Amino acid sequence: MTGKAFVIAVILTPIIRDISRSFNLVDRPGKRKVHSHPLPRVGGIAIAIAYCISLISFSGSSVTISDSIPVWRLLPGAALVFLTGLLDDVFSLKPFVKILGLVAAATVVFFSGIRIGGLAEHPLGVWLQFPLTVLWLIATSNALNLIDGLDGLCAGMGLMSTLALFVAAIRHGNYPLAYATLPMAGALLGFLCYNINPATVFLGDSGALTIGFLLGCYGMIWSQKTSTLISMMVPMLALSVPLLDAALAVVRRFLGHQPIFSADRAHIHHRLLDRGLSPRQAVWVLYLFAALAAGMALLASSFLDTRYQGFIILLFCGVAVIGIRQLRYSEFGIVGRFLFRGELNRTVNLKLKMETLAAALNRTTGETEWWATLSGGIEALGMTSVRWIGPHGVRERRNSDAPPDWSFRIPVTDTDAVELEGTFASNGDSTALLSLGDLIRRTLRDKLAQAAAARPEESRAAAASETVSPVLP
Numbered sequence: 001m002t003g004k005a006f007v008i009a010v011i012l013t014p015i016i017r018d019i020s021r022s023f024n025l026v027d028r029p030g031k032r033k034v035h036s037h038p039l040p041r042v043g044g045i046a047i048a049i050a051y052c053i054s055l056i057s058f059s060g061s062s063v064t065i066s067d068s069i070p071v072w073r074l075l076p077g078a079a080l081v082f083l084t085g086l087l088d089d090v091f092s093l094k095p096f097v098k099i100l101g102l103v104a105a106a107t108v109v110f111f112s113g114i115r116i117g118g119l120a121e122h123p124l125g126v127w128l129q130f131p132l133t134v135l136w137l138i139a140t141s142n143a144l145n146l147i148d149g150l151d152g153l154c155a156g157m158g159l160m161s162t163l164a165l166f167v168a169a170i171r172h173g174n175y176p177l178a179y180a181t182l183p184m185a186g187a188l189l190g191f192l193c194y195n196i197n198p199a200t201v202f203l204g205d206s207g208a209l210t211i212g213f214l215l216g217c218y219g220m221i222w223s224q225k226t227s228t229l230i231s232m233m234v235p236m237l238a239l240s241v242p243l244l245d246a247a248l249a250v251v252r253r254f255l256g257h258q259p260i261f262s263a264d265r266a267h268i269h270h271r272l273l274d275r276g277l278s279p280r281q282a283v284w285v286l287y288l289f290a291a292l293a294a295g296m297a298l299l300a301s302s303f304l305d306t307r308y309q310g311f312i313i314l315l316f317c318g319v320a321v322i323g324i325r326q327l328r329y330s331e332f333g334i335v336g337r338f339l340f341r342g343e344l345n346r347t348v349n350l351k352l353k354m355e356t357l358a359a360a361l362n363r364t365t366g367e368t369e370w371w372a373t374l375s376g377g378i379e380a381l382g383m384t385s386v387r388w389i390g391p392h393g394v395r396e397r398r399n400s401d402a403p404p405d406w407s408f409r410i411p412v413t414d415t416d417a418v419e420l421e422g423t424f425a426s427n428g429d430s431t432a433l434l435s436l437g438d439l440i441r442r443t444l445r446d447k448l449a450q451a452a453a454a455r456p457e458e459s460r461a462a463a464a465s466e467t468v469s470p471v472l473p
Contacts, residue, residue: 009190044207144212
């Protein structure tokens with residue numbers, strides 16, 4: 001069965017490549033692309049045909065084996081995903097439309113009986129099974145699609161994941177999974193003959209989405225036969241590199257306030273290229289990590305004691321954290337400094353001081369009290385000096401004799417301004433300068449307006465209290 005799928009993929013791939021080139025179905029170079037000339041992008045057609053022919057012909061060869069192969073459960077949903085990806089390759093669908101196609105395919109698979117039915121030996125209700133199944137299949141489909149950025153990367157990741165699940169299935173006697181994965185391994189191996197660097201054809205969304213969707217289905221077939229929670233982690237370990245790349249992309253875009261489905265050049269393979277690796281070297285590095293993850297998946301699926309299986313999971317998590325640190329994502333560096341290097345505590349402390357100062361300034365009843373409150377608050381914020389320049393002179397409070405590294409001038413009115421000075425060594429004072437400047441301008445304007453409104457009243461009261469001396473004859 002594997003050999004049949006391999007031969008079909010080897011024969012069909014160049015044919016599909018030439019046909020797609022004649023219809024101008026090519027992937028053109030761009031900012032996010034590393035290829036220098038247009039390449040055919042619907043190679044997934046060859047994989048889909050090779051997989052379907054091999055799976056269907058093998059399922060019909062024996063009644064016993066046929067009962068073990070979930071062909072009718074896998075192929076309808078996979079066909080819907082394939083058509084969605086093919087339409088995207090041809091017409092460039094919007095992300096929302098592709099998600100709808102994946103949800104529809106996941107629904108078909110769910111009602112065919114392939115689903116996340118429970119966690120270990122604890123069954124879940126249908127109300128929870130359905131969203132978990134849909135989310136899992138959307139995650140695996142998009143994970144393989146997102147990582148399809150270098151020659152041979154997506155197909156190679158899919159091949160290693162498929163082989164890991166096949167070996168685990170054989171070891172545990174999970175023959176439905178073993179028979180379902182064999183044709184995929186052969187089809188991917190045959191396609192890689194033309195997709196490895198330098199590639200002459202690309203998978204396209206039709207191929208990448210279908211591979212990810214089928215791998216997600218394989219994972220659910222595995223979970224239906226497992227009895228421990230750790231063993232259910234095997235599909236996640238087998239798919240860990242694509243899933244990790246997708247998870248990092250979502251978190252990065254969330255932290256950067258970017259659309260989740262927007263394209264960028266910050267995936268794992270892009271970061272490896274930025275570190276100076278060639279496209280071929282970057283692919284082999286990711287192959288190495290995928291092989292390591294596959295090995296850990298097989299160990300986690302073995303008959304080791306639960307404690308050792310848990311240690312394998314923790315070891316993988318440690319390796320993943322080290323790998324992410326080496327990629328040097330600025331977003332995660334900032335979050336790490338906030339969480340583990342005290343910046344969060346300093347920021348919270350600064351915000352509390354700012355809110356305390358704002359409340360105190362709003363409670364003041366005059367210019368003198370306002371100035372006393374501000375000068376004391378500036379000292380608490382760690383700034384070296386504050387200066388109020390007005391029509392009646394300059395008021396200044398200096399908290400340190402150290403020369404300032406920066407100064408900040410806040411115009412309040414045509415005649416009044418406040419100047420702040422500080423050093424770079426102060427505890428994060430410059431991070432709140434804009435909000436502090438707005439606070440000073442707003443509260444000082446209020447106090448000046450109140451003083452101006454009070455002066456005519458005081459003048460009228462003084463005039464009314466004056467007495468006129470009588471004129472004596």
